[in-house]
Amino acid sequence: MSNDKILFEELSLPTPILSAITELGFVEPTPIQQQSIPALLAGNDVLGEAQTGTGKTAAFGLPLLARIDENINAPQMLVVCPTRELAIQVAEAITDFAKNIRGINVATVYGGQSYTIQNRDLKRGPQIVVGTPGRMMDHIEKGRLNLDNLKACVLDEADEMLNMGFLDDIEWILDHVPEDTQMAFFSATMPAPIKKITSQFLTDPVHVKIAVEKQAKANITQRAWRVGAIGKTAGLERIAEVVDYDAMIVFVRTRNDTLTLSEHLVSKGFKAAALNGDMQQQDRERIVDQLKNGRIHILIATDVVARGLDVPRISHVINYDLPFDSESYVHRIGRTGRAGREGEAILFASHREMRLLNRLERATEGQITPFDMPDASQLSKHRIEKTKEKLVSVAASPNLEKYAEVLAKFTEETEITTEQLAAAMLYQLQQKLPLFPQADPVDKRGERRGRDGMRNDRGDRRGREGGRERRNSGDFATYKFAVGRAQGVKPSDIVGAIANEVRINSREIGNIKLFDNHCHVELPKSLPGQGFEKLKNVTIRRHKINPSLVEGASHSSGYDSENRGKRPPRKRERFNDDRSMKTFKKKSNKPRREERSVPTFN
Template sequence: MQNNESTVLFNELGLPAPILQAIEAMGFTQPTPIQAQSIPALLAGNDILGEAQTGTGKTAAFGLPLLAKLDASVREPQMLVVCPTRELAIQVADALTEFASQIKGLKVATVYGGQSYTPQIRDLRAGPQVVVGTPGRLMDHIDKGRLKLDNLKACVLDEADEMLNMGFLEDIQWILEHVPSDTQMAFFSATMPPAIRKVTQQFLKSPVHVKIAVVREAKANISQRAWRVNRIGKTAGLERLAETLDYDAMIVFVRTRNDTLILAEHLLSKGFPAAALNGDMNQSDRERIVDQLKNGKVSILIATDVVARGLDVPRISHVINYDLPTDAESYVHRIGRTGRAGRSGEAILFANSREMRSLFRLERATEGKIETFEMPDAKQLGQVRMERMQTQLKATFENQDLAKFRDVVASFTADNEWSAEDLAVALLFQQQLKQPLFPQADPVDNGRDRRDRGDRQNTRGRGDRFERGDRGARRGDRNERGGDRGSRADRGQRRNPGDFDTFRFEVGREHGVGPGDIVGAVANEINIDSSNIGHIKLFDQHAYVDLPKGMPKPVFQKLQQVAIRGRKTSPSIASEKEVAMAANSERRAPRGERGSQARRERRPFN
């Protein structure tokens, strides 16, 4: 079946009233081609194989008809959606929740690696009818009996080809083998490689094949560049771009609503005309901010994906991906805010070392090349500031009446026995205090910042935890890789003791805990970016975790609530001596005894 034209309306497809009310409230009346063909087939009870490019509306294509078939009075999982990445899982779950907003009692749960098990177990016990997750964490919950599939009515594989590219084929097969044989199946994929066809033949029964031809749009004139984040950090990097780029206006994309406020406030404090745009704002405030962007009162807009979709402001010349997008579709929407109507634009990504390795996915989605670049260093930044100041002074000489000020200079020099040059130097010094003409030299990076070293040590051989789904996190969950977060950095470069406090957590290898569990639980509980978590030293019964020094009391109280794999961590500040003694004790232990329990726990999953 192939047809790219849709002339029907949603209310002609046989969807029940609650679903129609929800999508009407969202402003949708006409389905996309993939939706127009998939919805009737799924409502009729057919298995389906959907082949369509990213951005064609696949979530609604399977979500609307399958939600319509669920029984909200039965508090058991009836619909399972498997996604390749945690970000896509969250996005799909949010969309399904919105589609089901008019179905009383229907709940959607999301499970993925890198997050503490505690909230996920709580959500599963609450009896959701829909469960969305990534392969590794779904397998864990199924294997432990926390996710029961006895009442499952429908199972969806979203972006099946992406899961194949990420090495999830065996995981997918394992999950599908645990699905009841009479479950309705729906596979959606942008391409159809042989391995996916093989899985289709194994698990789908006489599927309806819906194939939507690829629509080639005129390629926008957008150059793409990526910066590997180093020791100066994302915020300082953004400041440097705001000073050195020749831009009219830029949108900076961040992950959360709170991030928009924090970053916009920071830039304003540095003198940049910035503003936040997020979903918590009412419509009038959002319209006011967009008007300010259009008329030049705001030149840097800090925004989340949702509110910036469809935004068309001609003066946007740059898009900065401060946080990497959740998926390729989001990236395409982001960079589409520039280079519109024949204009040129530039998209810049901030990525750590792991994320840099996954940029090929974004290149494939845009059919473009992402070039790497180096952020201007302190010396180059100072040179830009000097040139800008010289330009400003020249404009002042040419356009302002300075006669009265000449009198002031003459008076100052006479009263204080200064030369005019001495006075000019002193005034120049005062002028540049906020933005020094000679910025402090950048910290030595040696090609790898400490954080990236720890990431690489923690993920080597496991893939990218963020861009490659939760495959790496799943292995961390199962403790398939031993070792301590950042241990290579420990050997190669010492951290500054003044930056962190070391906390002792009462969980360790023998509890099946890995560094990924600790990062996910701490970041989630105290709302801290994982990049701000330092070294993690893992032992049999406990772990030492470096967290930013000077933690406020309310944050420390939240930290006390952190639980990992159902165990209270009871964090307490550890002394340097205690950490050193524990490390020495570990080194003195016979090699075969180190982490032996952890290895025994790993064997069943090899």
């Protein structure tokens, strides 16, 4: 087929379908649509290879809709998807394409939704069924999903189903599909197992392979922040507060992290929510709807549940944790900058992870530029400006006379000037978000750097201990927190929680000793303000820390868990039981697996 631009009306689609896509604003088909639609309309099997976000749903949905007989109330088109979110999205899109065809019904079947709802929908005889492999197999096996009238079967995101371990399920479903069914496989990549089932179940397929267009990638600006001394959580807060965005997705690695991070952001006043695989399906659908409707602005999610999520409001993607492979990174940033919209992707990388950026650039055929995190002075200017805007808006209210009288009475009774009272009110107003936040800790790592200050960071560590400047041991007091390794706590969690909640510089935190169910943390003897009272309200990984002062603790030779690069000292320790003296073997200086894992990209 020619590469010249054509219009949908030139693709021989039925009039009801053309009118529907015209109403939806579709004018020119994408490359995958230009080549797939004629092949599927001609009755050929199709093997489509194209990246996410290139319009594959319309590429198979529009031509296969043309084969549906709306007078037959039985499944005629089957679409198998790897995730519930993608199945819902595909079903919604096909419903929109078929809105001008009377009698067409679309049903979705996926795990997590009530069988009652799905059984009812299948009894109505939908012509199109979209779902995930496991639930689809269940309905076929129980006789609720009859494939006798099936005309077309589609595998969407076939490589992702392979990655998620659905290969056997896919083969089982395809074995139950009638032999004369038209087949269409769509995948971002074409690994060997996909090629195998292609040769087994497709007949002389038309292979449509679309290269990623540079113009589409140019809509996404990729940036990287080398995580500084303020830590990831504080960095995310600053982006959420200062950067101009409509909505953002923040990608983390674990389901527990989605909850921990979203709860933290909510406690800071941000409209955030978690999305993970442990949630009930109705809750997940509700959260996605809230994101679409603008009731929440920040979604904290894992890779799998966000696969296929297409919300126009998403202007930013934050890679809070780097993915384990470059393909996942491509899918992540593909949640923004879709359908011609502009987007920005920001990744958080430690100094060790910065060397991996070249591989991500090759995978996306783009450039990752440095992201300058707003510093404390910029944060101060932003908050002052926002406070001014709020006060100016309130000052325009016509109902301030009584308050002005109260203010005048205050000045008369206390002999305090109006300016002093206004300053006192402003001070009270900014307690949660200080107008003058503490200066950022100096990050002395990476004084000699490579390209754009983003590579080869070998900070001068002379005169420092494990990257942290040590203070006199007499300046510290040791506190016991009721969290430890059993709760999945790491030193970075402790530093971040204390620095954010107690408002002290992370450099003022001393040694951290992790035990199974508690930890010892060195903090300044004179905590700022109501420091100890604030400590009582701190939670780390959703656990209250219940701080208490450790009397008579030594601060001179403890092993600093935060400084894992140091060799811990040999020591003798006296026990109160029959083991009067025991010599301890030297501990390994290797970090625990969860703390030293660095993602690799294939």
